[in-house]
Structures are given as structure tokens and as C-alpha cells.
Amino acid sequence: MSTALPVRRLVRRRDCLVAGVAGGLADHLGWPVLVVRLAFAATALLGGAGVLLYAWLWALTPWAEPGEPGASRMAGASDAGASGSGRVVRRAPVAIVLTSLSVVAALVAIVLATTRPSADATEWIPATALAVLAAVGAGAWVGFIDRTDPERGPRVELPVRIVLTVVLLVLAGALMLGAARVQPVTALVAALVVLIGIALVYAPAFVRLWRDLTDERVRRIRDEQRSEMAAHLHDSVLQTLALIQNRAGASSDAGRLARAQERELRSWLHDGDASADSDLATDLRDFAAALELDYAVRIEVVAVGMSEERASGELAAAAREAMLNAARHAGGDVTVYLEGSPRAVDVYVRDRGAGFDPAEVPQDRLGVRESIIGRMRRAGGSATVARGAGGEGTEVHLRYETEAPRG
Amino acid sequence: MADERARLRVVVVDDHSIFRSGLRADLDASIDVVGEASDVGSAIEVVLRERPDVVLLDVHLPGGADASLAGGAEVLRRAASEVPSTRFLALSVSDKAEDVVGVIRAGARGYITKGASGDEVSRAVHAVASGDAVFSPRLAGFVLDAFGAAGGEVAAADDELDRLSGREQEVMRLIARGYAYKEVAATLFISTKTVETHVSSVLRKLQLSSRHELTAWATARRLL
Numbered sequence: 001m002s003t004a005l006p007v008r009r010l011v012r013r014r015d016c017l018v019a020g021v022a023g024g025l026a027d028h029l030g031w032p033v034l035v036v037r038l039a040f041a042a043t044a045l046l047g048g049a050g051v052l053l054y055a056w057l058w059a060l061t062p063w064a065e066p067g068e069p070g071a072s073r074m075a076g077a078s079d080a081g082a083s084g085s086g087r088v089v090r091r092a093p094v095a096i097v098l099t100s101l102s103v104v105a106a107l108v109a110i111v112l113a114t115t116r117p118s119a120d121a122t123e124w125i126p127a128t129a130l131a132v133l134a135a136v137g138a139g140a141w142v143g144f145i146d147r148t149d150p151e152r153g154p155r156v157e158l159p160v161r162i163v164l165t166v167v168l169l170v171l172a173g174a175l176m177l178g179a180a181r182v183q184p185v186t187a188l189v190a191a192l193v194v195l196i197g198i199a200l201v202y203a204p205a206f207v208r209l210w211r212d213l214t215d216e217r218v219r220r221i222r223d224e225q226r227s228e229m230a231a232h233l234h235d236s237v238l239q240t241l242a243l244i245q246n247r248a249g250a251s252s253d254a255g256r257l258a259r260a261q262e263r264e265l266r267s268w269l270h271d272g273d274a275s276a277d278s279d280l281a282t283d284l285r286d287f288a289a290a291l292e293l294d295y296a297v298r299i300e301v302v303a304v305g306m307s308e309e310r311a312s313g314e315l316a317a318a319a320r321e322a323m324l325n326a327a328r329h330a331g332g333d334v335t336v337y338l339e340g341s342p343r344a345v346d347v348y349v350r351d352r353g354a355g356f357d358p359a360e361v362p363q364d365r366l367g368v369r370e371s372i373i374g375r376m377r378r379a380g381g382s383a384t385v386a387r388g389a390g391g392e393g394t395e396v397h398l399r400y401e402t403e404a405p406r407g
Numbered sequence: 408m409a410d411e412r413a414r415l416r417v418v419v420v421d422d423h424s425i426f427r428s429g430l431r432a433d434l435d436a437s438i439d440v441v442g443e444a445s446d447v448g449s450a451i452e453v454v455l456r457e458r459p460d461v462v463l464l465d466v467h468l469p470g471g472a473d474a475s476l477a478g479g480a481e482v483l484r485r486a487a488s489e490v491p492s493t494r495f496l497a498l499s500v501s502d503k504a505e506d507v508v509g510v511i512r513a514g515a516r517g518y519i520t521k522g523a524s525g526d527e528v529s530r531a532v533h534a535v536a537s538g539d540a541v542f543s544p545r546l547a548g549f550v551l552d553a554f555g556a557a558g559g560e561v562a563a564a565d566d567e568l569d570r571l572s573g574r575e576q577e578v579m580r581l582i583a584r585g586y587a588y589k590e591v592a593a594t595l596f597i598s599t600k601t602v603e604t605h606v607s608s609v610l611r612k613l614q615l616s617s618r619h620e621l622t623a624w625a626t627a628r629r630l631l
Contacts, residue, residue, distance in 0.1 A: 238500040242521035302548030335585025350585040389590035
């Protein structure tokens with residue numbers, strides 16, 4: 001590495017002033033950035049060659065890869081931090097500069113067009129053109145480029161558009177009132193161009209809206225294909241798994257394995273509709289699936305309402321303990337019902353086993369007393385263990401009052 | 408117990424012959440399977456010909472003309488009005504909300520999952536035949552969710568379609584907690600018949616309500 005001449009790929013710096021072209025070229029050539037910038041400025045005066053070269057490099061040069069060795073090392077001490085990360089940081093407020101330029105040009109044009117209207121005065125035409133071009137540039141910049149920058153995009157977008165709209169409207173009005181009296185056709189065309197400029201300021205927003213709609217449609221089509229596949233699998237694999245469970249009996253080994261497979265396949269098919277973030281219901285469902293593999297039990301988890309309760313809480317631990325008890329001692333069909341209202345979360349675990357009387361449980365058995373009732377009491381909730389309706393099985397009710405929402 | 412009840416004529420509609428024969432063997436003696444069908448077209452034909460008491464209807468069926476509708480719902484829409492005395496009980500491996508709500512709104516009197524045992528299915532068939540609705544815990548939970556019960560929405564009048572009355576919510580909660588109808592009745596100190604009335608009324612709301620959450624599933628797929 002030290003013997004070979006270090007040739008650096010031409011890439012644009014992510015921590016840049018405008019587009020990273022000058023900085024990237026400087027890194028590539030090993031020149032100071034200032035020299036490159038001056039060279040661009042000088043050649044820009046030679047019939048715009050510098051501008052063309054700049055645009056060409058801008059369009060064709062890729063961004064530096066995050067953490068690319070050449071990019072961050074050559075970027076110098078001041079830039080080393082940001083150029084390693086993936087985000088593009090533009091230090092120059094290009095949209096605001098362009099907006100200001102447009103405002104100044106428009107003011108000049110207004111003054112020229114209204115104070116000295118004469119048949120051969122044409123100085124207001126280049127000023128108007130500059131105002132419109134700068135406005136369109138600023139609109140495109142906020143709409144396409146700054147948009148992705150969370151620190152600048154949304155905050156700057158609306159003010160820039162409003163300022164540009166007002167200024168260009170005033171300019172169009174001034175042209176109609178001032179220059180139109182002496183040069184009606186030219187002024188009319190110019191005013192029309194100014195109005196088109198206003199429309200172009202908003203064009204990026206419409207382009208983005210169109211893109212969003214297209215993306216949305218693509219996503220919908222993908223979802224449809226997915227649910228179509230889900231329907232096919234319902235017709236074949238899931239049916240067979242259900243049949244196996246049915247024929248083998250819910251608590252047999254084959255039945256439990258089939259049920260576990262069914263759950264796995266089902267969660268894979270439907271993972272699009274459930275959030276990845278694990279809430280209480282999701283957690284208890286997973287736990288139920290695990291229990292079904294280990295015990296001869298069939299657990300149905302029904303969740304209602306929006307639960308803010310996290311899976312890591314005491315309530316979840318107590319609920320898991322109750323489910324484990326039901327699976328271990330009762331087996332058969334177990335129903336877990338979960339209801340989250342804005343004020344409280346309720347969990348019911350109902351089994352249809354032999355049932356037991358909490359008062360008759362020996363003192364040394366800590367399962368129910370400590371893991372469920374004690375735990376809920378310590379967490380500020382409540383737990384009751386009672387015989388199920390009709391004297392069949394056991395029902396555990398856990399309740400946790402959520403605090404009033406803090407301001 | 409089965410002998411006291413009237414014999415029921417049942418048609419089984421499912422696209423898997425293995426499942427049909429399995430179900431046929433599992434159903435108890437009071438139930439006669441008078442016909443079977445494996446797709447939308449043959450299901451409609453058999454149902455119209457046999458005019459059974461109960462149709463056990465798979466939600467996902469091949470051969471539907473309308474791709475946006477699950478096959479089972481299409482059978483219901485096209486056949487149910489021709490045979491007013493026939494009740495439909497939906498049977499599916501799916502517990503997705505849009506499948507459940509689709510087939511219930513199309514007119515099914517109940518919904519059970521295919522994991523249910525032969526006894527459970529037989530009991531559900533008898534319940535549906537006598538005019539009751541059959542709710543699984545999951546369907547009850549779904550109803551509570553869809554009608555905003557957890558958020559504290561309670562119907563002011565009994566005939567309000569978009570919300571559940573307080574009593575209906577209690578019944579649905581107990582069913583969601585895994586209670587059988589007679590256990591619900593014992594817990595609430597009402598008769599089993601009253602429980603059945605409440606469940607039927609919830610089913611009617613589920614079928615007729617224009618509540619946004621209920622219709623959203625049906626329309627979401629066709630928005631664009």
C-alpha cells in the first residue's frame with residue numbers, strides 16, 4: 001500500500017458544501033479544495049465550461065460509500081466525522097441563497113419595469129428571467145434535494161415556496177402595470193413566463209405526490225400477491241395441518257407438532273399485518289405456542305383493544321406464569337383473554353382442568369401465591385384465582401390499572 | 408343426548424375430499440351428510456337441490472367468479488336468498504379478520520375453526536340449525552375490538568347498529584374468555600335463551616352495521 005501510488009476513486013464527499021463535487025475532485029487529485037473551486041469559477045467564465053464540467057461530474061460521480069477509506073481520510077480533519085456516516089450533509093443553504101437571488105432579481109426587475117417604462121428599455125427582461133430561473137431552482141432544490149435532509153427540508157420548504165410565490169406574483173403584477181403600457185406584447189409574455197415559474201416552484205411537490213402514489217400502488221399489488229399466496233396455502237398446507245390435528249387429537253404429539261407448524265406458517269404469512277415491536281398480546285401468543293409444544297394443551301389467545309403494556313412488564317410475567325400453570329396442571333383447552341382499555345389492562349386465563357382451591361395449596365408451593373398474586377400486588381395491580389364458572393377448571397384474573405396519562 | 412335432537416340434513420362444502428370425509432366421519436349420529444361440494448359452482452348447485460338444514464361452508468373455495476370475494480362468501484351471496492330455511496356455518500383454518508367478517512356479513516350464522524373437534528362441530532351445527540349464532544372466543548374478541556368495546560363505547564339504545572349494548576359486551580367478553588353459553592348464563596344470572604338472544608343480536612349488528620372498522624376490511628383492497 002505504501003509503495004503503490006495511492007489512486008483514489010473519484011467520489012463525492014457526503015459532508016459537502018453543495019454537491020460534494022469540488023471536494024471529491026480535490027480528494028481525487030490531491031489538490032486543496034480552494035484551488036479546485038477557483039478553477040471551476042475561472043473556467044465557468046470561459047463560456048460556461050466550468051459549469052458544464054461541474055454539472056457533468058455532479059450527475060456521473062457516485063457518493064462516497066459510508067466509511068470508504070479514501071473519502072474520510074482525505075477529507076481532512078474537519079470533515080472526517082461526518083463523511084464516515086451514510087447521511088449527506090450539505091453545509092450551504094442553497095435553497096435560501098437561490099430564493100434570495102430570486103427576490104433581489106425580482107425587485108430589480110420591478111423597479112426597472114415600473115419607474116422607467118420606455119419603448120426601448122429592455123433591462124428588466126434579464127432581471128425577470130434571472131428571478132424566474134432562480135425561483136424554479138430554489139423550488140426544485142427544496143422539493144428534491146433538501147427534502148431528504150431532516151434538519152432543513154420540511155422546515156424550509158413552505159417558507160421558501162410562500163416567499164417565491166408572493167415575489168413572483170408581485171413581479172407579474174408590476175410587469176402588467178408598468179412595462180405593459182409601452183411594450184404590451186413583451187410584457188404579457190414575460191408575465192406569463194413568471195406565472196409558469198410559480199407553477200414550476202410547486203412542481204416538485206406534485207412529482208413527489210405522484211411517486212408516492214406509484215409506490216403505494218406497488219406496495220398494494222405486493223400485498224395482494226401475498227394474500228393470494230396466503231389463500232393458496234390456506235387451501236393446502238394449513239388445511240392438512242388442521243386435519244392432522246383433528247384426526248390425531250388436540251393433545252397428541254402429532255397434533256401438537258402440526259399445531260406448532262401451523263402457527264409458524266401462519267405468523268410467517270401474516271407478519272405483514274403485525275408490528276415487529278413485541279407487545280403483550282404478541283408475547284403471550286408466542287409463549288402459548290411454546291407451551292403447546294411442551295404440554296398437552298391447546299391455548300387460544302384473544303386480544304382486544306390497544307394495549308400499551310409491554311411484554312417485559314410484571315403483568316406479562318404473571319400472565320405467563322398463569323398460562324404455565326394451566327398448561328402443566330390442567331391441560332386441554334385454555335383460553336387467554338386480554339383486554340386493554342385506556343384505563344386498565346385485564347388478562348384472564350381460563351382452563352378446564354380439575355381446578356384447585358388456593359386456600360388448600362401448601363405453604364411451600366410458591367407458584368400461585370408468589371409468582372402471580374404477590375407479583376401483581378407488588379406491581380400495583382391485582383390478581384384473583386378462582387374456580388371457573390360452573391365449578392369447572394380455574395380462572396385467573398390479572399388486572400393492572402394504568403396510570404393516568406401524564407401531560 | 409344426540410338422539411333427543413332432531414336429525415339434521417347437512418351439506419359439507421370444502422375443496423379437500425380428505426377433509427370432507429374426515430368431517431363426515433367425525434360428525435355425530437344425529438347429523439346426516441346429504442351432499443358434498445368442492446367448489447363455488449357445485450356448492451350452489453348442491454345446496455339449491457338438497458335444501459339442507461345446515462351448510463358447513465369453507466371460507467376459501469376455488470371457482471369463484473369474483474376474485475375479491477373469498478369463495479365461501481360468494482356461495483352465501485348467490486345461494487342464501489334462494490334457500491331461506493338453510494343456515495350456513497362457516498368453517499375455516501383462517502382466523503384473519505377480513506375472512507371472518509367477510510363471510511359473516513355475507514350471511515353465515517356462525518364461525519368455527521377447523522381445529523375444532525367433531526363434537527364441537529356437531530354442537531355448533533345443532534346450535535345454528537335451531538337459529539342460534541355460534542361464536543368462537545376469537546370471533547367474540549374480534550367483535551369487541553371492531554365495535555370499540557375496549558375504548559368504552561356503549562350503545563345508548565338497544566337497536567343501535569354501530570355499538571354494542573352493555574349486556575352484549577358482557578356476553579361477548581365471557582365468550583372471549585372461553586365460557587360456554589350456559590356458563591355465561593350462570594355467571595350473569597340470566598337464562599341460556601337470553602344469552603342466545605344477545606349473541607344473535609350481536610350477529611345481526613355484525614352483519615348490518617356500517618361501522619367503519621367493519622367495512623374497512625372489505626373496501627381496503629379496492630381503494631386504488
